[in-house]
Amino acid sequence: xxxxxxxxxxxxxxxxxxxxxxxxxxxxxxxxxxxxxxxxxxxxxxxxxxxxxxxxxxxxxxxxxxxxxxxxxxxxxxxxxxxxxxxxxxxxxxxxxxxxxxxxxxxxxxxxxxx
Amino acid sequence: xxxxxxxxxxxxxxxxxxxxxxxxxxxxxxxxxxxxxxxxxxxxxxxxxxxxxxxxxxxxxxxxxxxxxxxxxxxxxxxxxxxxxxxxxxxxxxxxxxxxxxxxxxxxxxxxxxxxxxxxxxxxxxxxxxxxxxxxxxxxxxxxxxxxxxxxxxxxxxxxxxxxxxxxxxxxxxxxxxxxxxxxxxxxxxxxxxxxxxxxxxxxxxxxxxxxxxxxxxxxxxxxxxxxxxxx
Numbered sequence: 001x002x003x004x005x006x007x008x009x010x011x012x013x014x015x016x017x018x019x020x021x022x023x024x025x026x027x028x029x030x031x032x033x034x035x036x037x038x039x040x041x042x043x044x045x046x047x048x049x050x051x052x053x054x055x056x057x058x059x060x061x062x063x064x065x066x067x068x069x070x071x072x073x074x075x076x077x078x079x080x081x082x083x084x085x086x087x088x089x090x091x092x093x094x095x096x097x098x099x100x101x102x103x104x105x106x107x108x109x110x111x112x113x114x115x
Numbered sequence: 116x117x118x119x120x121x122x123x124x125x126x127x128x129x130x131x132x133x134x135x136x137x138x139x140x141x142x143x144x145x146x147x148x149x150x151x152x153x154x155x156x157x158x159x160x161x162x163x164x165x166x167x168x169x170x171x172x173x174x175x176x177x178x179x180x181x182x183x184x185x186x187x188x189x190x191x192x193x194x195x196x197x198x199x200x201x202x203x204x205x206x207x208x209x210x211x212x213x214x215x216x217x218x219x220x221x222x223x224x225x226x227x228x229x230x231x232x233x234x235x236x237x238x239x240x241x242x243x244x245x246x247x248x249x250x251x252x253x254x255x256x257x258x259x260x261x262x263x264x265x266x267x268x269x270x271x272x273x274x275x276x277x278x279x280x281x282x283x284x285x286x287x288x289x290x291x292x293x294x295x296x297x298x299x300x301x302x303x304x305x306x307x308x309x310x311x312x313x314x315x316x317x318x319x320x321x322x323x324x325x326x327x328x329x330x331x332x333x334x335x336x337x338x339x340x341x342x343x344x345x346x347x
Contacts, residue, residue: 002277002310012313013342078314082273 006094008074019074022067029064049115058112065108069101116140117198118155120162124211131209133200140192148199149176149187152213163212171326174261177204178213184263184324204266206275219275220262223283226305229290232298248294255289255334257327258282264321264331270314277310281321281331284312288334291341303342312338 009015040047051057076097084090116138123131136155138145145151149166156162164187167173171189179202180190192199207215233242265271265280279287287306290296306312312335321331 002308004309007309009309011307012309012311013307013339013346015309016313016339017343017347081309082270 006091006098007077008070015074015077018070022071025067026064026071029060029067032060052112052115058115061112062109065105065112069105073098073101116151116192118151119198119200120155120213121202121209122162122212123209124161124163135198145192147188148180148185148190148192148195148201151192151199152176152187152201163214165214172259174259174326177261177263177266177326179203179205179266184267186261186263186326189326204262206266206268206272207262215262215266217262220260220265220280220282223265223275223279224260224286226279226311227283227287227290228298228302229286231290231293231296232301233295234297242295244294251292251294252289254329255285255292258285258289258329259327260286261326263324263326264329267320267324268315269318269320270316274310274314278314279306279311281315281335284315284338285329285331285334287312288337291338299341300345303338303345306338307342307346 007015009018036051037043052061077094080090080094080097084093118136118138119133120136121131122128122134136158138151138154140151143150143154145154149169152162152164153166156164164176164178166176166188168175169188171186174186176187177184178187179185179200180187181195181200184204187201201213203209203213203215207217207220210216260282262282264285265282268281270278271280287302291299291302296302315332315335317332317336319332322329322333325331
């Protein structure tokens with residue numbers, strides 16, 4: 001049993017489940033967007049604006065953004081614990097990536113609700 | 116047949132090097148790689164390697180043959196391209212030439228408590244299993260702990276102290292799925308952290324190289340399924 005401090009879940013099982021569930025959310029969201037773009041070949045700015053002005057699309061986009069951040073963090077945490085061995089190197093980089101991801105979340109919310 | 120063999124004697128050499136050898140197979144009875152190495156040792160007695168049963172049962176002569184982990188005793192020379200490049204198992208400390216230090220490998224094996232645990236009083240004769248219960252151990256009990264799989268696993272290379280590795284994970288599954296063992300919950304609790312089994316990325320190098328045709332990736336998935344059954 002290895003104790004971890006910066007992983008998203010408390011256990012490897014939680015991380016594994018979160019990564020799979022968020023992957024499914026991202027797959028469904030991406031497929032919807034691709035499908036929408038195929039159905040609207042001459043997409044205008046106004047149509048795109050209307051799509052993202054609906055509450056449903058805003059919450060779906062927020063869910064996809066949160067999923068992306070959770071998915072990315074689990075992936076990055078795994079890679080960083082593989083390749084960055086000294087804790088004094090690993091921790092600052094992990095903190096920087098966490099702040100970057102949280103910044104992206106705030107920025108994403110600002111964009112989605114600023115439309 | 117030409118051979119290129121990894122040589123390193125820490126008492127003499129400052130760094131490892133590859134040494135070339137040649138063997139006339141028409142004048143020797145060599146069929147397997149191990150036969151050839153034994154003949155080469157007759158030429159050069161400083162060449163060091165492990166071997167015991169010579170028939171794929173003990174797992175002593177696991178090594179990297181032409182870039183692929185295998186047992187020298189069951190790898191036919193006729194299947195190999197020249198020069199045959201022999202190296203020690205990757206990712207493990209080299210003691211000398213083709214001999215690696217398996218201490219960490221066995222430490223991981225030890226962590227899995229590879230013995231039956233049963234708190235009930237022993238029956239007069241034996242703990243019985245149904246044929247179905249016994250069948251769950253097929254594909255698990257056959258492991259000979261040669262180390263080919265763990266040594267081929269990048270997750271084990273990067274975290275040999277925290278990730279059990281495919282071989283030890285297979286052994287863990289062997290006891291988790293054994294109907295006669297009642298320490299299942301304790302065993303599972305030891306494996307739910309982010310490293311012990313969850314560092315497996317399912318790239319299946321272990322399955323590719325296992326000389327016994329076993330599937331440690333599936334064994335790890337079986338543990339994961341058990342953890343999910345109990346944990347959600």
